[in-house]
Amino acid sequence: MILVVNSGSSSIKFSLYKNEDNKIVKITQGIAEQIKVKGKVSISYNQNKYEYDIDLPNHKIAIETILTKLDDLNIIENIADIKGVGYRTVHGGSISKSSLIDDSVLNKLNESSKLAPLHNPPALLVIEKFREFLPNAKHVACFDTAFHQTMPKINYIYPVNYDWYKNYGVRKYGFHGISFNYINKKYEEIVGKTKTNTIVCHLGNGASLCSTKNGKSFDTTMGLTPLAGIMMGTRCGDIDPSIINFMASTLKKDVAQINDMLNNESGLLGVSKVSSDIRYIEDGYRNGDELCLLAIELYTQKIANFIIQMANQQEGKVDAIIFTAGIGENSATIRKKVIDKLFLLNVKLDELKNEASYSDYLKISSDNSGVEIYKIRTNEEIMICQDVISFL
Numbered sequence: 504m505i506l507v508v509n510s511g512s513s514s515i516k517f518s519l520y521k522n523e524d525n526k527i528v529k530i531t532q533g534i535a536e537q538i539k540v541k542g543k544v545s546i547s548y549n550q551n552k553y554e555y556d557i558d559l560p561n562h563k564i565a566i567e568t569i570l571t572k573l574d575d576l577n578i579i580e581n582i583a584d585i586k587g588v589g590y591r592t593v594h595g596g597s598i599s600k601s602s603l604i605d606d607s608v609l610n611k612l613n614e615s616s617k618l619a620p621l622h623n624p625p626a627l628l629v630i631e632k633f634r635e636f637l638p639n640a641k642h643v644a645c646f647d648t649a650f651h652q653t654m655p656k657i658n659y660i661y662p663v664n665y666d667w668y669k670n671y672g673v674r675k676y677g678f679h680g681i682s683f684n685y686i687n688k689k690y691e692e693i694v695g696k697t698k699t700n701t702i703v704c705h706l707g708n709g710a711s712l713c714s715t716k717n718g719k720s721f722d723t724t725m726g727l728t729p730l731a732g733i734m735m736g737t738r739c740g741d742i743d744p745s746i747i748n749f750m751a752s753t754l755k756k757d758v759a760q761i762n763d764m765l766n767n768e769s770g771l772l773g774v775s776k777v778s779s780d781i782r783y784i785e786d787g788y789r790n791g792d793e794l795c796l797l798a799i800e801l802y803t804q805k806i807a808n809f810i811i812q813m814a815n816q817q818e819g820k821v822d823a824i825i826f827t828a829g830i831g832e833n834s835a836t837i838r839k840k841v842i843d844k845l846f847l848l849n850v851k852l853d854e855l856k857n858e859a860s861y862s863d864y865l866k867i868s869s870d871n872s873g874v875e876i877y878k879i880r881t882n883e884e885i886m887i888c889q890d891v892i893s894f895l
């Protein structure tokens with residue numbers, strides 16, 4: 504069995520898979536949340552949902568509780584049956600592929616903690632504890648940054664003092680790589696081609712675009728941190744960097760506080776003043792709310808601008824534009840508004856297919872479109888699971 508773990512500062516999401524005759528089957532999934540606050544563990548198994556209110560004062564107890572509950576519910580007979588554990592890890596610095604966790608990988612993760620202070624430290628803690636509980640399993644770190652290590656220098660160097668890159672690692676890393684990797688593999692499987700040029704719009708609460716050239720990441724919109732690029736649920740994306748200084752002195756706050764506001768109070772939430780969730784903003788938009796209209800126009804314009812820039816770097820040879828993640832998979836309105844803003848590309852949306860329900864994926868461009876358009880559901884967990892299997 505393989506356990507896939509996605510941890511945050513107060514939660515640990517997990518799912519358990521088995522690999523039978525090269526077919527990966529999900530057995531169960533769940534979450535331990537409100538760690539250090541209160542504590543709750545939920546597990547879905549065989550169409551039932553089991554919920555427990557349990558004190559979870561730290562990550563160690565949360566992990567112990569997850570493993571005990573899996574045992575109590577007879578989902579696993581023996582925790583030693585878990586042969587591999589895969590961890591979604593946000594920042595891998597310059598690591599270019601999923602890696603078996605050893606001291607050198609742990610050191611690199613520690614170094615990258617400065618670049619992802621909210622994400623890497625809880626991931627490291629969780630890795631340490633799972634290694635204690637499952638000493639004989641293979642532990643594999645899968646990085647959101649790894650897929651983008653193929654980007655050419657022209658796309659990852661910032662126009663600042665070159666010493667910042669050389670001495671402090673200030674460069675574009677990019678994120679959502681596990682999702683982009685999954686989506687590109689899926690697209691190539693669907694069309695039966697390899698080395699494709701795609702522009703993938705991963706539009707979740709956090710959101711970024713990735714352009715692939717010959718099947719490899721060529722450019723992406725997030726940067727040193729996930730704050731850069733397009734406007735997101737609560738993050739601002741690219742802005743004039745001087746705004747930070749200006750607002751720090753205007754509001755008499757320090758840079759860290761302004762950075763926090765740019766991460767948590769900006770984007771769709773900041774502009775619409777309604778919500779970070781596109782469903783509420785679309786409701787406001789349909790009811791004629793001016794700020795909701797502005798938020799949606801701004802959001803889709805930013806995405807369209809990056810698509811055009813990426814298409815230019817692909818010398819116009821774009822095979823497909825693909826929408827994925829919460830908004831990309833579900834919002835026909837956002838997809839249509841983005842496509843309608845792409846004047847320099849020969850793209851034609853099939854509006855019925857754009858609105859149609861689907862399971863895994865659906866091609867939503869018309870037959871006479873020069874570029875294919877798809878909506879594809881992402882699956883980061885299965886990608887992590889496959890990576891773990893490759894080490895077993």
Ligand code: ADP
Binds near residue numbers: 709782833834
């Ligand atoms: P993340 O993994 O970054 O937290 P998700 O990929 O789960 O985010 O996307 C979450 C967002 O997707 C929500 O904030 C909401 O805006 C949007 N979303 C989710 N479901 C729907 C839906 N059925 N219709 C439209 N938007 C949706």
